[in-house]
Amino acid sequence: MLFSVHLSPLASGVMSKSFVPDDFDPPRGLSQPQFHLVPLDVEHNESDHAAWTSSIAHIRSTPGYESGKWPPSGGMSLEENRGDLERHAHDFAERSGFTFTVLKPRTAEVLGCVYIYPMTDGEHDAQIHSWVRADVGMLDSPLHSAVSSWVAEQWPFGNVRYAERSS
Template identity: 55%
Template sequence: MTDQPFVPADFTVPRALDAEGFRLEPLGEQHNEADHAAWTGSIAHIRATPGFGDGTWPPAEGMDLDRNLADLRRHAADFEARRGFTYSVRAVPGDAVVGCVYIYPDHERPGATDVSSWVRADRAELDAPLHRAVSAWLATTWPFAEVTYAPR
């Protein structure tokens, strides 16, 4: 682990990304039930998504809402402390939770950023557009020199 901040102190962390068919917003406690329903109904699909091949998440056995809430609170704390940034993917139109984007430092390669994302199985058509939009956003808005984000 490095003592360097993940993003510079003077960098304003984006609170949203609006794109065709979806919107990103910081993941928080308010998403618990919708987030839980989104991923628990798509475990096999998410595990088959590029970037989730290690088989550790999502847990095959699922988890209860309390454990999911603890996980969301951890991600929200990381966001506020600028240690990592997790965004809920919301459908547009509407606001159903349809996925998630994780932006964290790569702890094996100092200075590099590791990004992963998933969408619900029933919204699989959003996977490639989400990847394209997030990739462009990272390249134009964020201060990262090196990003690893499994291609689609």
């Protein structure tokens, strides 16, 4: 998976338990020549698991992941990963967080992930995290740029926290 993006609602708009306005229809993806974003779901389990477990050190060196809390250094089982994907799909359905898998165009091969979730720091509406596999590390900056523009243009957030990338 390439990134994770976490967003929170704007001050205006009617809100439910979700962090986006009730009348907001979250985008279901983003298509770029080098990758496609689609909502993460259990159908991506094996490819997602293979993607991040093959790139733990690379992901931990990606801006936004320096704390070392994720991914777990010892990995996790395929079944545990499925549970994680089920939680992300539930968050998407409940509009409490939005996780997108980054796919290689015209395939189901997971390249990374993007997470959009609420921020509670009082300064940001949402927080975005993203990662890509080590073997496609050159996609990190293009993904960051595309997601930054996509969120600014199509999501209801005024101030998003998303760790900068070097060009």
